[in-house]
Amino acid sequence: MSGRVSHTVDMSVKLGELTLRTPVLTASGTFASGREFADFIDLERLGAVVTKGVSLEPWEGSPSPRIAETPSGMLNSIGLQNPGVEAFCEDDLAWLSSVDVPVIVNVSGHTVLEYVSVIERLEVEPRVDAYEINISCPNVDSGGMAFGTACTPAEEVTRACRAATSRPLIVKLSPNVTDIAEIARAVVASGADGVSLINTLLGMAIDIRTFRPKLARIVGGLSGPAIKPVALRMVWQVAGAVDVPVIGMGGITDTEDAVEFMLAGATAISVGTANFVDPTTVMRVTDGLAEFCRTRSIARVSNLTGAMRT
Numbered sequence: 001m002s003g004r005v006s007h008t009v010d011m012s013v014k015l016g017e018l019t020l021r022t023p024v025l026t027a028s029g030t031f032a033s034g035r036e037f038a039d040f041i042d043l044e045r046l047g048a049v050v051t052k053g054v055s056l057e058p059w060e061g062s063p064s065p066r067i068a069e070t071p072s073g074m075l076n077s078i079g080l081q082n083p084g085v086e087a088f089c090e091d092d093l094a095w096l097s098s099v100d101v102p103v104i105v106n107v108s109g110h111t112v113l114e115y116v117s118v119i120e121r122l123e124v125e126p127r128v129d130a131y132e133i134n135i136s137c138p139n140v141d142s143g144g145m146a147f148g149t150a151c152t153p154a155e156e157v158t159r160a161c162r163a164a165t166s167r168p169l170i171v172k173l174s175p176n177v178t179d180i181a182e183i184a185r186a187v188v189a190s191g192a193d194g195v196s197l198i199n200t201l202l203g204m205a206i207d208i209r210t211f212r213p214k215l216a217r218i219v220g221g222l223s224g225p226a227i228k229p230v231a232l233r234m235v236w237q238v239a240g241a242v243d244v245p246v247i248g249m250g251g252i253t254d255t256e257d258a259v260e261f262m263l264a265g266a267t268a269i270s271v272g273t274a275n276f277v278d279p280t281t282v283m284r285v286t287d288g289l290a291e292f293c294r295t296r297s298i299a300r301v302s303n304l305t306g307a308m309r310t
């Protein structure tokens with residue numbers, strides 16, 4: 001534990017039944033399952049590891065190129081490449097068994113049945129603490145974001161996942177909608193214990209030397225600092241619309257960003273694209289949040305949640 005974290009600040013937060021040591025999580029798909037980061041940071045100081053997206057069968061992902069840099073951000077069209085739930089259990093979960101940190105598994109599917117089948121397989125794994133249901137990936141042809149851009153499919157997948165588990169269920173929302181609060185209300189009414197947002201914003205880029213799109217899929221998901229104001233606005237809207245914990249993300253790179261998300265209503269925050277720039281970002285933000293509270297005599301970091309003054 002770093003000496004900079006004051007013992008006088010209570011850094012714990014509650015995500016429904018789950019108590020986390022700190023509000024700082026990793027954003028799915030930017031941190032694998034943590035193993036690659038273990039040389040740089042102490043994973044046991046994280047609020048939770050949120051794993052990359054896991055599907056029933058192995059998914060190859062999208063063709064390359066599938067990453068493009070943009071001003072203050074990046075576009076990706078990875079397409080949820082992953083080895084499937086069986087390999088995930090044998091490899092990633094087995095490795096995580098030696099680490100004392102809550103594990104939230106990000107679940108993907110092309111169909112409602114696939115989401116449910118992934119959960120059913122994971123139910124027998126004691127190392128899983130909660131699920132994050134990704135109904136917001138813009139980079140797959142079926143499933144993914146298709147479930148997250150209208151209330152009826154979002155409700156359907158949430159209800160089915162809810163019936164498959166009594167573990168905490170977090171639903172990850174898409175920003176590619178007109179009214180994100182409406183989708184948040186729909187998934188909470190269907191059994192979600194929490195919501196996380198935002199996933200990436202649909203975008204594209206063209207190489208003017210070749211006249212070709214920079215991504216093979218042409219469009220992809222925009223992430224990083226460029227999307228922060230949009231994400232913050234949506235977190236504030238959703239926190240005002242539902243009565244469950246909100247996990248906020250989208251462009252968080254430093255303490256100030258994290259504080260803003262908590263003031264807007266987030267109970268916890270996730271660091272995504274910033275992990276690629278500096279793998280110690282989560283530790284900097286954790287120490288920074290403790291310091292921010294300590295210097296202002298804020299006893300509990302959870303007191304920041306929704307504390308924006310208007």
Ligand SMILES: Cc1cc2nc3c(=O)[nH]c(=O)nc-3n(C[C@H](O)[C@H](O)[C@H](O)COP(=O)(O)O)c2cc1C
Binds near residue numbers: 054080200270272
């Ligand atoms: C390369 C990459 C892969 C991602 N993979 C997933 C994923 O598997 N599941 C998911 O729910 N979100 C995924 N995301 C979205 C992030 O978890 C996060 O919601 C988004 O990037 C916004 O946060 P950021 O700006 O801090 O990166 C991915 C993002 C990136 C950049």
